[in-house]
Amino acid sequence: MDAATATATPARAFIGVSEVWVPEGDRLVHAAGDYGAHTAFEEASVRTSFGKGEGLPGKAWAEGRPVVLKGFDGSYFQRTEAAKEAGLTSAVALPVFDGETLKAVLVVLCGDDETTTGAIEVWAERDGLLMLDDGYYGAAKHFEWVSKHTHFPKGQGLPGGVWAAQTPMLMRDLGSGYRFIRSESAGAAGLTTGLGLPIPVPGDQNYVATLLSARGTPIARRFEIWDAREARVGRDGGAVLVDGLCEREGALWNEENPKRAQDWQGPIGKVLGTGLPLVIGGAQIAAGYSSMVALPIHRDGEIAHIVAWYL
Structure with missing residues (x-):
């Protein structure tokens, strides 16, 4: 993909802000964030810390x-005024846990209007089902209703597949794929791509998060x-790219030429080295992405x- 093509970004993305909070003593402090044009909200955020x-x-x-917090007014959210001014x-x-230890919390914030469509879902195991x-669904109200009335056995659909395998999964062509249980309503909402990931937490509870992207507001x-x-990579450390897609180029790897990342080399290597989420923007990432x-x-x-997404 050339830079001119890749930078043809829609006017509005589904996620407006991404930020990372890490424990420092008994507080969570700001570690990184991509705020786009929301500089006042960024300034409020870097001055903030959170107790447990x-x-x-x-x-x-x-x-x-x-x-998931779908409304800030009257809630426990502490940056409400700054968020409101930013349209969030x-x-x-x-949360990112390593066993019982919290490593970080990734927070993504969205705005709401009549056209912004997508979904960030959290699925929880209850009585043997997810x-x-x-x-949060933006303008995809019917898809939200369908989702509230859907449950997944282990191995079924995107959430159930992630639950069964305990690995992240990508699903393409949500509106027409037979593997995506809610394909009809997903197609009507314009949802095209799904990323599902397990969220390990202390205890025995299973959680799966799904990020469902629409072409108009991805x-x-x-x-x-x-x-x-280790079984996949060997004893040299690093990681192998096992799945991926670009909206214009399709798959990013093949069996004959898997892509590798080494510890501390590049953005993925930094995540491998630190064990923490990474949020970056501007010149720090590949040309053509913001x-x-x-x-x-x-x-x-x-x-x-490691799961990564680029806008």
Whole structure:
């Protein structure tokens, strides 16, 4: 993909802000973020910290689970005025745990209008099924209704597939793919690509997050899944790109020429080295993209996978 093609970004992305909060003593402090033009909200954020249970990041930390907040007014959200001025109305917090230890909290914030369409969902295991815990859908109201009335056995659909495999998964052509259980309503909403990822938390509860992207207001224009497990990579460290797509180029890898990332080399290597999520923008990432989010998934004391998305 050339830079001129890649920079033809839609006027409005589904996610307006992405930020990383890390524990420092008994507080969560700001570690990184991509705020686009929302400079006042950025300034408010870098001055903020959260105790356990405080604000959205603190709630995800205290409750040990991903949290969706679909409205800030009258809620525990602590930057409401700055968010309102930036046109941000909803947020999702995804905690990154390594066993019992919180490594970081990734927070993504979205605005709401009549055209912004997509979905960020959190699915929780209840009575042997995955049920919708909560989600933010923008203008995809019918798809939201369908999702609230859908549940997944292990292995079925995108959430159930992630649950069964305990690995991230990409699903293409949501509106026509028979594997995507909600394909008819997804097609009507304009949803095209789905990324599902397990969210390990302390205890036995299973959570799966799904990011469903629409062409008009995408969550991302490029998705990547990296496998960092020793059985796959060998003893040299690093990670292998095992799945990915660009909205214009399709798959980003093949069996004969898998792409590798080494610890501390490039953005994926930095995530491997630190064990923390990464949010970067501007000149720090590949030409043609304005922002990148990379999220590690820890298993058994090590990074098992990294999922990345680029806008």
